[in-house]
Amino acid sequence: MLSNRRAIRPLRFLVLLISLCFCFWVSGFPRTYDDDELPLSQRRPTPGVLEPEQIIVSVKTTTPNAWSELPPLLVLTDSAYHDSLLLMGDLRLNVGPFTVEDVLDRYTDSFVQDNPDMERYRATLEFADSSVSFAELTERDPRKEKEVLAKLDKYKMLRWVERTWLLRPERPWYVLTEPNVHLVRPNLLSWLGTYDPDGYHFFATPSAPEAAHTIVLSRGVMKAIMVDRPDLIPYYDNNIRGHKNAFEVLATVLLSTLNVTATMVWPEISHYSPATAPYGPGLWCDHVITMSNMPTDLMNELWRFEHERRNWPNEDALCFADLWFRFMQPENLDPRDDWDNLSSGTGYEQWNILFDRKHEHHSEKSSGRAKPGEASWEACRDSCSENDFCVQWSYSSVPMPNDNENGDTRCHLSRSMKFGQHVAPQLVDRFGEKATLAWKSGWEKERFQSWARQQRCKEQQN
Numbered sequence: 001m002l003s004n005r006r007a008i009r010p011l012r013f014l015v016l017l018i019s020l021c022f023c024f025w026v027s028g029f030p031r032t033y034d035d036d037e038l039p040l041s042q043r044r045p046t047p048g049v050l051e052p053e054q055i056i057v058s059v060k061t062t063t064p065n066a067w068s069e070l071p072p073l074l075v076l077t078d079s080a081y082h083d084s085l086l087l088m089g090d091l092r093l094n095v096g097p098f099t100v101e102d103v104l105d106r107y108t109d110s111f112v113q114d115n116p117d118m119e120r121y122r123a124t125l126e127f128a129d130s131s132v133s134f135a136e137l138t139e140r141d142p143r144k145e146k147e148v149l150a151k152l153d154k155y156k157m158l159r160w161v162e163r164t165w166l167l168r169p170e171r172p173w174y175v176l177t178e179p180n181v182h183l184v185r186p187n188l189l190s191w192l193g194t195y196d197p198d199g200y201h202f203f204a205t206p207s208a209p210e211a212a213h214t215i216v217l218s219r220g221v222m223k224a225i226m227v228d229r230p231d232l233i234p235y236y237d238n239n240i241r242g243h244k245n246a247f248e249v250l251a252t253v254l255l256s257t258l259n260v261t262a263t264m265v266w267p268e269i270s271h272y273s274p275a276t277a278p279y280g281p282g283l284w285c286d287h288v289i290t291m292s293n294m295p296t297d298l299m300n301e302l303w304r305f306e307h308e309r310r311n312w313p314n315e316d317a318l319c320f321a322d323l324w325f326r327f328m329q330p331e332n333l334d335p336r337d338d339w340d341n342l343s344s345g346t347g348y349e350q351w352n353i354l355f356d357r358k359h360e361h362h363s364e365k366s367s368g369r370a371k372p373g374e375a376s377w378e379a380c381r382d383s384c385s386e387n388d389f390c391v392q393w394s395y396s397s398v399p400m401p402n403d404n405e406n407g408d409t410r411c412h413l414s415r416s417m418k419f420g421q422h423v424a425p426q427l428v429d430r431f432g433e434k435a436t437l438a439w440k441s442g443w444e445k446e447r448f449q450s451w452a453r454q455q456r457c458k459e460q461q462n
């Protein structure tokens with residue numbers, strides 16, 4: 001009996017199992033597996049989204065700044081990305097378990113000795129030999145320091161590319177960037193997943209003076225300059241001096257050898273930070289891939305935000321709208337003294353609202369032009385609130401340029417919302433006269449918010 005039952009049971013069980021499976025299969029058909037329902041750790045890789053090790057991120061620093069710039073970057077880079085992270089500088093150093101490479105060490109001694117542009121590099125090596133503090137390398141005048149670094153950067157550029165490839169050859173993508181750039185990795189992984197790494201791809205931040213460049217090179221480009229033309233980079237040593245900046249050195253090499261020009265990626269790869277992004281139509285549902293010129297505290301806040309979002313039930317690609325809701329909506333946006341909200345300023349002129357010159361007192365609504373608000377900050381504020389497109393104003397105590405046909409004005413109106421920053425009043429020279437420049441800024445938060453609430457980038461939007 002016992003043995004009999006034992007023999008039958010598995011058979012019955014098997015039949016039951018098969019019929020159950022069949023029912024489930026039928027009832028579930030054609031249901032596809034929905035990754036979004038699973039916790040992050042159990043999700044399968046989405047087709048087309050790259051894995052962390054497929055993108056090498058190579059970060060350039062300088063010896064005097066390495067210890068201040070790199071530790072925050074390393075803490076705010078998740079460990080999943082550490083293996084694909086390279087640190088490039090101008091002296092071989094260690095920062096904890098990480099190595100900073102000296103990308104200039106392949107130049108010959110005589111090249112380094114005879115080149116006036118390499119003076120900083122020579123001094124760095126000497127200071128290292130005699131243990132003088134590297135802080136003493138830097139120029140007191142920030143403008144002069146910038147010039148010295150920009151010169152050295154030209155010589156670093158191709159060697160930085162070269163060392164990156166030599167340390168991590170044959171990877172699909174290479175991102176060259178700087179320590180104050182925050183990469184939104186999930187967006188980077190899915191964006192690059194849409195391109196063929198073996199094609200020639202050269203992406204970059206649209207040029208912004210003062211801002212760090214982020215450059216993305218495909219394996220196709222890297223192979224063409226590193227493997228197919230092994231003498232190219234050393235050959236170029238003597239052609240560097242005449243170039244304006246590091247970016248131009250790389251752009252010239254890629255154009256002359258591969259006929260490839262940089263594709264500027266905007267606004268996904270931008271020189272904006274959450275405090276300087278011009279929020280509004282045209283920059284709202286776009287995914288954020290890099291944020292640049294990030295002070296460490298803001299980088300930290302963005303890192304925390306990304307981590308909070310991972311626990312959201314429907315986490316979606318981080319877009320500019322998310323940044324506005326996280327960083328600007330909670331702010332008290334009443335008018336602020338000594339605050340420049342970037343209503344004017346180079347790079348923002350396309351959002352600047354033009355003043356009506358003909359009908360000084362009642363502007364033509366259809367033209368989108370605003371009534372002048374030069375008399376006082378209150379007049380400027382009113383001019384903004386009376387213009388349907390205006391979401392923020394700033395008022396400068398002396399007329400300041402707008403980079404458009406408004407010319408110099410005290411009142412500056414904008415169609416995009418920017419947070420900006422505190423600026424203390426300062427003495428400026430205007431047309432030979434000393435004047436105190438102070439800024440006051442205000443926002444049309446209600447108007448912006450009601451616009452923002454009507455936008456739908458994705459389902460779970462606020």
Ligand SMILES: *[C@@H]1O[C@H](CO)[C@@H](O)[C@H](O)[C@H]1NC(C)=O
Pocket residue numbers: 259
């Ligand atoms: C270089 O690329 C441009 C644009 O893609 C193309 O029009 C031009 O013919 C190319 N030149 C050469 C020499 O291949």
Ligand SMILES: CC(=O)N[C@H]1CO[C@H](CO)[C@@H](O)[C@@H]1O
Pocket residue numbers: 340342344345346400401421
């Ligand atoms: C912080 C910042 O970028 N401020 C800018 C605001 O606009 C003035 C005038 O256009 C610029 O000179 C400032 O640099």
